[in-house]
Amino acid sequence: MADIRTLHDAVAELVHDGDTVAMEGFTHLIPFAAAHEIIRQGITDLTLVRMTPDVIYDQLIGMGLVKKLVFSWGGNPGVGSLHRFRDAVENGWPRPLELDEHSHAGMANRYVAGASRLPFAVLRGYRGSDLATRTDTVASVTCPFTGEELAAVAALNPDVTVIHAQRADHEGNVQLWGLTGVQKEAALAASRVLVTVEEIVDRLDARPGAVVLPGWTIDAVARVPGGAHPSYASGYSVRDNDFYQAWDPISRDRDAFAAWMREHVLDRTAPAPDGGEPHGTPGEAEGALSQ
């Protein structure tokens, strides 16, 4: 059974310096609030894993907390580049960033192998691409039945996976739906799992197509309404597109970035589970950004 914790305590307990951390979400259900708490607690030397690192990884990288990124596509979806990511890769600011770079199919299969507790996964991928030449987590294997040469990708087993979901019950069983991306695989591949949720309910009503992660596969659940903002939680919130647009000019400039992070992340406390400090509501972020 997962413990129901405050976000502050769950992060302090489960995420440590030097950990390999996956915070997944395919545009939907991205655990922004949890990542902000990692930033506030200054947890550093992280190896971050994610198929589609976007604004929240840009923030962690820009704060100098990341030594390595394992990924397959890094951008601000629908807007353009991640400028803190680019600054780290191109100029080593604020610290050099090591990359382990894959295709989406490769990353998805690395999680599948990790969740299956297999050493690697097999796919018909990477053929002719230079990607395979720059990583030691892609190799080739020969099919023992047909002799076909296939790509082998090393399993990904994060120390910690952090995801955001719609609901949990009091036993810490978690339910998520909509675009479920690779969250289930990332959670089942990890040693420790933290899930932030929109709400905690007495009973999880069945929802067709929903993913349920039993409480015994999860270490801690924290109730963080709006914890995916500026991304969205289907059924609870919509994507704050203005924020993604506004992030572009903020993140282009090192000083503007630092000032924004101070005001909106560092100088705040973790959102309290019941009411308390609002966590960057859309209107609030918009107002702050338009100044």
Next chain:
Amino acid sequence: MTVNAARALAGATTCFVGIGLPSTAANLARRTHNTDLILIYESGTIGSKPTRLPLSIGDGELADTADAVVSVPEIFNYWLQAGRIDVGFLGAAQVDAHGNINTTLVDRGPGRPSGRLPGAGGAPEIAANCGRVLMVLRHTTRNFVPRLDFVTTVGHGSGPGDRARLGLRGAGPTAVITDLGILTPDPATAELTLTHLHPGVTVERVRAATGWDLEVARTLTTTEPPTTAELDALRALRAAGKDDQR
């Protein structure tokens, strides 16, 4: 460009759609000549019927209007890798004469760090596993380069037979649609050749915007200008949902 890219989807049943221009074109095709086109996005949506242009690959509109929503491992393994999809529709940062794509990094010259692009995403396996590949991008010497700084995604490799040697399924890139015209691979060389010009565009202008010595087909076709119906549909698509995206 977008109208011609949409027209290129005539006859397609299923399309694995990249975000940006490919998504606009695929949605336009569904609004005009190919209303049954099944749109598949790498976020796991199959048969999306968005009422407005999606803002990203994970736009909730794509999930809410889909026939099915599946996990990301499933979309890549069961649907893409299994060869169930007719057309892969991609954008690109750099393309070479054989339709190979770079979306990883660009060389900025001696003493300067490489410029970072977003990375591969789904493209390597989309181009490897779909029945054919369409590309749409703006025509400049920055995009159409003589040599890729990094091969992210294989089109026709270094020439005919390369796809087969690498074990890649399908025909590879069959058309690159740009704002100036359409390039298609010459069957003998697999090299992108100018086969269509948009009205008012000259061969010289296209050659000047291409970073290699562009071959020109013996018979050049001028593309039909967009019809009123096509333009109306495109405008409606672009205008739809402008307010509720705020």
